[in-house]
Amino acid sequence: MTSLDANIVIWLNGLSGNVKIFDDLMRLAASDYLMPLVFSxxxxxxxxSGKTPAERVKYQLTMLMGISALSIANVVVWLFNIWLERPRPFVEHGDELNLLFYPPTDPSFPANPVAVGFAAATAACTINRKFGWWLYAAATLFGFSRLYAGVFYPTDxxxxxxxGIAIYGFTTYLRRFLEPLITSFVRLMRGLSAA
Structure with missing residues (x-):
C-alpha cells in the first residue's frame, strides 16, 4: 500500500509546474488560512441560522457538537502522531516531488486539516444537508490540494x-451524557445575545 501511496502522490505532484494558475489555486487551497476560514x-x-427559535437552538446545539468534534479530532490526531510517526512524502521522496507548500514538521498520518474539515462538514450535514455537502467538497479540496502540493499521502x-467523521459521531454520542450542561451553555449564550 505504501508504494501505491507514494506512486499516487508522485504522479499527482508531477502535474505541478505545468499550469501556473492551477498551481497558485492549489497553493491557496492548501494554505493554513483559506479552508479553516471557510469552515469557521x-x-x-x-x-x-434557523427559521424558528426551536430550529435555531437545534442548529446551535449541533454546531457546539461540531466545535467539540474539531477539538477532539485534534487530540486524536496528536495521539496517532505519537503512536505512528509516518514521515511526510517530501521527506521520503523529496527528490521526486516539487513541494508547493512549506514543509510541515509533524507526522503525516492522519491528515489533521482534513480531520477538522470533515468534522465540520459532518456537523453541518446533519442539520443542513445541502450546505454540509458544500463543506464536504471544501474539505475534499483541502485534502486534494495538500496531496497535490506533496505534503500528504492519499491514505493520510x-x-x-x-x-473527522468518527469523532463527530462520538461527540453526538457523548452529548447524551452531557445534555443538561450543553443545553445550559446554549441558553447562557442566548442570554448574552451571542446566539
Missing part, C-alpha cells in the same frame, strides 16, 4: 476524513 465562517453562519487524507 460556515459553522458561525449555521450557529445564527482518507484517514483524516475517517477520524
Amino acid at each position: 465562517l460556515g459553522m458561525l453562519g449555521l450557529w445564527f 487524507i482518507v484517514g483524516g476524513a475517517i477520524v
Whole structure:
C-alpha cells in the first residue's frame, strides 16, 4: 500500500509546474488560512441560522457538537502522531516531488486539516444537508490540494476524513451524557445575545 501511496502522490505532484494558475489555486487551497476560514465562517453562519427559535437552538446545539468534534479530532490526531510517526512524502521522496507548500514538521498520518474539515462538514450535514455537502467538497479540496502540493499521502487524507467523521459521531454520542450542561451553555449564550 505504501508504494501505491507514494506512486499516487508522485504522479499527482508531477502535474505541478505545468499550469501556473492551477498551481497558485492549489497553493491557496492548501494554505493554513483559506479552508479553516471557510469552515469557521460556515459553522458561525449555521450557529445564527434557523427559521424558528426551536430550529435555531437545534442548529446551535449541533454546531457546539461540531466545535467539540474539531477539538477532539485534534487530540486524536496528536495521539496517532505519537503512536505512528509516518514521515511526510517530501521527506521520503523529496527528490521526486516539487513541494508547493512549506514543509510541515509533524507526522503525516492522519491528515489533521482534513480531520477538522470533515468534522465540520459532518456537523453541518446533519442539520443542513445541502450546505454540509458544500463543506464536504471544501474539505475534499483541502485534502486534494495538500496531496497535490506533496505534503500528504492519499491514505493520510482518507484517514483524516475517517477520524473527522468518527469523532463527530462520538461527540453526538457523548452529548447524551452531557445534555443538561450543553443545553445550559446554549441558553447562557442566548442570554448574552451571542446566539
